[in-house]
Amino acid sequence: MRFNFKKLLIRYRSSNLNKIIKEFFHWFKFSFKSIINFPQIFRYRGETFKQIYILGNQALPLIILSTIFISIVLTLETGKKLEPFGAKLMLGRVVAIAVLRELGPVITGLMMAGRIGAKIVSEIGNMVLTEQVDALRAYGTDPIKRLIVPRVFAAFAVMIPLTIIADVIGIIAGSFSAITLLDVDFDFFWLSVKEGPTLEDLSVGMIKPPFFGLLIGTISAYLGYTLKGGAEGMGGLLPKLSCLLLSVFY
């Protein structure tokens, strides 16, 4: 059989793979433009602070609640498994490392993706549908600088403070669970917490959140900005956003 390059090229151009690759490059270009325009936050500082305040405030209750419950369950289950080996006193160390390295950043990221991603995608998508984005462009204002940059930057900037809050709340909830449900001594638990995590654990946990924030901001803003298909298209955006962000996190 002869290899037909032209035929292969035609098949590739109409394939889903080609569409996915094209979409990925468009998202990459969009994200790149948003990130290199971060200095615009000084020009639109009012809008940027407003977005930081809104995004932080909206995600905070969700993050606190989920961190509390996940930490309580984590401590309880780990404590029960450590008990037969007489290692219950290591519980503080295990909880602190798990929360600082993984749980804090990931729970913050997931909650941000659900709450903030949905907010950004519906807000920008609605502006596209009602031609407000076109109006900005028609009058010579770059919508990326005016609308997208403050939101993406806000998603990026709130991640570290929210992760710190999630870490602190997670360890406190863990201590509460260990002390009241597993009869671990208060001083032993906190001594174990103090001696457990290293600077490396802390930095591993703090490097991830800003990247999660950037991904949440750029993916949701991109989906909203390139919305097609009116209200129906808008309805299809949120499941698409959840799938994309969840697959990125995992």
Next chain:
Amino acid sequence: MIEFDKVSLCLNNRTILKNLSFQVEKGQTLLLVGSSGAGKSTILRLILGLLKPTAGSISIMGKNISQMSEKELNEMRKKFSLVFQNGALFDSSTLLENVGFFLTENEKLPEKEVFRRVEEIMTFLGLENFLDYYPSEISGGMRKRVSIARAIVTNPECLLYDEPTAGLDPFAARKVVDLIKSLQNKFQVTSLIVTHEIHHFANVVDRLLMLKTGSITYDGPYDLSILDHFEESEAPTECIPEEELYADF
């Protein structure tokens, strides 16, 4: 001022415009008519560079906009103003912020000066008591007038109207047409009005252009008899664009 030279446009594998050529002189008021889907609003978007033609060239003030960067296009767009069909007002801002937005944004005027100019325009349009209202709190006719206020507050060289009377009752439509006429008398700007409600604009326009399935079928003075040829557009023919068009980032 505006020159279309053999402009064609394919969007989503459909031919929207076919070899379209026309010119608009400075100070002229042109009425662009045609049935729904004839490509009228698309022409306005092409003029502002919001869409790029698949073939042909568009020159604005002697410069080919197809070769302009997004930065150059933004500078060119500041000389134009588009009145959107549905107003396209920023729904989270008051009317004052909506009308003054581009004065703050592009001209970077101080707050006091912005307020003075917005108040002056809104008084001219009879909307001075609604400055603190949000777009959702006013009627469709008022939204259209606010949209016109936003368009003229920047003193543009060319005004583009997309269906300025669509969806309005006869009284509100009359008000908007009178407003367009008084704006022309006052500022003598070049105007391009896209509509399918031709009868409203009898005393307003210098020239009429009729579109049918992406091509010009009439170019001349205002003449109501062209309504005899005013039929529904045929289904657009299929075409395969060179490259799929995406929003420019």
